Amino acid sequence: xxxxxxxxxxxxxxxxxxxxxxxxxxxxxxxxxxxxxxxxxxxxxxxxxxxxxxxxxxxxxxxxxxxxxxxxxxxxxxxxxxxxxxxxxxxxxxxxxxxxxxxxxxxxxxxxxxxxxxxxxxxxxxxxxxxxxxxxxxxxxxxxxxxxxxxxxxxxxxxxxxxxxxxxxxxxxxxxxxxxxxxxxxxxxxxxxxxxxxxxxxxxxxxxxxxxxxxxxx
Numbered sequence: 521x522x523x524x525x526x527x528x529x530x531x532x533x534x535x536x537x538x539x540x541x542x543x544x545x546x547x548x549x550x551x552x553x554x555x556x557x558x559x560x561x562x563x564x565x566x567x568x569x570x571x572x573x574x575x576x577x578x579x580x581x582x583x584x585x586x587x588x589x590x591x592x593x594x595x596x597x598x599x600x601x602x603x604x605x606x607x608x609x610x611x612x613x614x615x616x617x618x619x620x621x622x623x624x625x626x627x628x629x630x631x632x633x634x635x636x637x638x639x640x641x642x643x644x645x646x647x648x649x650x651x652x653x654x655x656x657x658x659x660x661x662x663x664x665x666x667x668x669x670x671x672x673x674x675x676x677x678x679x680x681x682x683x684x685x686x687x688x689x690x691x692x693x694x695x696x697x698x699x700x701x702x703x704x705x706x707x708x709x710x711x712x713x714x715x716x717x718x719x720x721x722x723x724x725x726x727x728x729x730x731x732x733x734x735x736x737x738x
Contacts, residue, residue, distance in 0.1 A: 526655075528582070529655070530655065530658045530659050530662050531662050531666065533659060533663075534636065534659065534662045534663035534665075534666040534667065535577075535581070535666055536568040536572075537568075537632060537663070538629055538632055538663075538666050538667045538670050539568070539571055539572075539577065539600075539601035539670070540566055540567070540568040540570075540571050540601075541566070541628045541629070541631075541632055542601065542625040542626075542628050542629055542670060542674070543563065543571045543601050543602070543603070543604040543625070544563070544564055544565060544566060544571070544604070544628075545624040545625050545627065545628035546558065546604045546606060546621055546622075546624050546625050547559060547563045547564040547604045547605075547606070548564050548624070549620055549621050549624035550604075550606045550611065550621045551564065553611045553612055553613075553617040553620065553621065554610055554611050554612040554617070555606055555607050555608070555610040555611050555621075556610075557605045557606060557607045557610065558604045558605055558606060561605050563604045563605065570602075571601045571602055571604070572601065572602065573600060573601055573602040576600035576601065576602075577600065577601055577602075580600075603680075606621060615688070615689055615693065615696065616689065618685050618688065618689045619685070619686055619689035619690065621685070622682040622683075622685030622686050622689070623682065623686060625674055625682050626670070626671040626672075626674045626675050626682055626683075627671075629667040629668070629670040629671035629674070630667070630668075630671050630730055630733065630734075632663065632667040633663070633664045633667035633668050633671070633730060633734050634733070634734055634737050635663075636660050636661075636663030636664045636667065637660075637664050637734045637735075637737045637738050638737055639660045639663070640657065640660035640661060640664070640738070641737065641738055643656060643657055643660060644657075664734055668727055668730040668731060668734065669723075669727070671726070671730050672723045672726035672727045672730060673723060675726050676710070676713075676719070676722055676723065676726075677722075678702075678706050678709060678710060678713075679699070679700055679702060679703035679706050680703050680706050681706065681710075684699075684703070684706065687699060688700055
């Protein structure tokens with residue numbers, strides 16, 4: 521039980537900061553391109569309470585973490601935040617601007633991963649801690665991992681994930697609308713990819729790309 525509580529404590533801040541900045545970034549960039557929906561809903565904020573989904577952000581991750589720890593695993597973390605509202609039709613150039621709104625979330629996670637990496641480097645260079653098992657060092661490492669995973673998962677080219685929005689924006693209009701028709705089945709497809717292991721094949725190069733960038737700051 522102590523180990524589980526320690527794991528929750530280590531990951532709590534990185535997860536909250538990761539999802540908060542991710543969702544706020546979507547809303548902020550959407551407002552820049554003409555859609556004030558998220559701003560009007562009070563979602564362009566660093567207050568994590570505004571972005572927490574009770575089931576996806578709290579219950580599901582805790583149940584998964586507890587069950588995997590109980591079974592002797594390393595602890596599985598998976599969940600989601602409350603999507604920030606974006607009215608694509610209110611963007612000045614909806615199809616083109618969708619690209620930047622979608623990329624804003626994963627980009628914010630990459631920036632957060634870099635910030636956590638710099639924090640880790642600062643902790644080590646200042647000699648604040650020397651034990652790799654130290655709480656703050658573990659939290660910094662978790663911050664890098666969590667944000668790289670959030671970045672990579674959201675870049676999977678499957679609507680309604682951010683990667684799906686990016687693909688929609690880049691495809692010719694006719695193909696884009698045909699592609700968007702799979703969105704109602706996106707979650708089911710994602711779960712199938714996850715349980716078959718195919719999701720890892722897609723995510724691995726995205727993680728490697730993010731890790732390459734983060735390593736340059738370590």
